[in-house]
Amino acid sequence: MHPEPRRRVRGVLVAVLLVAVVAAGAAGWFLRQAGSDGAPSAATPGGGSASPTPSDAPTGHGAGHVPTGHARLSGKVVLLDPGHNLRNRDHTAEIARQVDVGNARKECDTTGTSTDDGYAEASYTLDVARRARALLRAEGAKVVFTQDGDRPFGPCVDERAALGNRVHADAAVSVHADGSAVGNRGFHVILPARVTAGKADTSEIVAPSRALGTEVAGRFKAATGSAPSNYLGHGTGLDVRSDLGGLNLSKVPKVFIECGNMRDPKDAAQLTDPQWRQKAARGIAEGITDFLEH
Incomplete structure (x- = not known):
């Protein structure tokens, strides 16, 4: 038997394992940054997720509208x-x-x-x-x-x-x-x-x-x-x-x-x-x- 080929095989196996460990760690980090739907979770400055919409918030047409550059009633x-x-x-x-x-x-x-x-x-x-x-x-x-x-x-x-x-x-x-x-x-x-x-x-x-x-x-x-x-x-x-x-x-x-x-x-x-x-x-x-x- 020749020892040199064995050392080469062991070296290849070690390299493969190192790559797998690094990839698994990276995947875990990305998952921790994602919310349950796969998108980054919203957070408040004090930590935790963003507050839900108030129960008495308006719904339907016009709800949640934000003025875009021209507030027609500014000053009124x-x-x-x-x-x-x-x-x-x-x-x-x-x-x-x-x-x-x-x-x-x-x-x-x-x-x-x-x-x-x-x-x-x-x-x-x-x-x-x-x-x-x-x-x-x-x-x-x-x-x-x-x-x-x-x-x-x-x-x-x-x-x-x-x-x-x-x-x-x-x-x-x-x-x-x-x-x-x-x-x-x-x-x-x-x-x-x-x-x-x-x-x-x-x-x-x-x-x-x-x-x-x-x-x-x-x-x-x-x-x-x-x-x-x-x-x-x-x-x-x-x-x-x-x-x-x-x-x-x-x-x-x-x-x-x-x-x-x-x-x-x-x-x-x-x-x-x-x-x-x-x-x-x-x-x-x-x-x-x-x-x-x-």
Whole structure:
């Protein structure tokens, strides 16, 4: 037997084993850098994986939109007023307190209405307002809420108006849903009448509020496919009122939108649908945007 060939064979085997060890180590390192789906895992600065999307984050069209270079509403302030408050029902004495709305005295607030299945108007208004806020922020607007589910009740209608005045809102929209008779369907936008009584003077906001309401009504109809109210506004989707403290006491352009009738089964089916609510929010946000760009 010749020893030299054996040494050559042993050398080849050692080299092969070394290559295999190095390759296995490299593969393990790459796997440790990859997430469970094979892509690098997202991490937060403090370690761990990135936080999931919040449960109340808007979904559907426009969700997650980030402005790309041109924030159309940069420098604009929008007040969103989610009507009522889910906790009002636990504070009936407080919300029954009378407040001055200029030409009358009215309740601080009310509980609002609900669908026959118990979906509260206050839940609807807060959800749609949050969705609209995300869309408006994506266009660069500063969005102020009158309440964000963070109050024990209210605020009162005079406080809602006062907040818009205090932040010098460029536009203010109060989000609601109606509680009318079955068969009454569709949306309508409420505009302020000319009221000059007591501390109320809407003289300066009647015209711009009509312009705001017209834009919101048009965009809401286009986004949702919903028809204007068949019981108010004579088919225009616009109604004028002088008895709402949130409008009477406003010094900035402001409207209410009643997005549908919660007591009508067909309207209720839309109002309880998250995808439809996203469309409603888009219509409101686009109407505000059109008004502020003109």
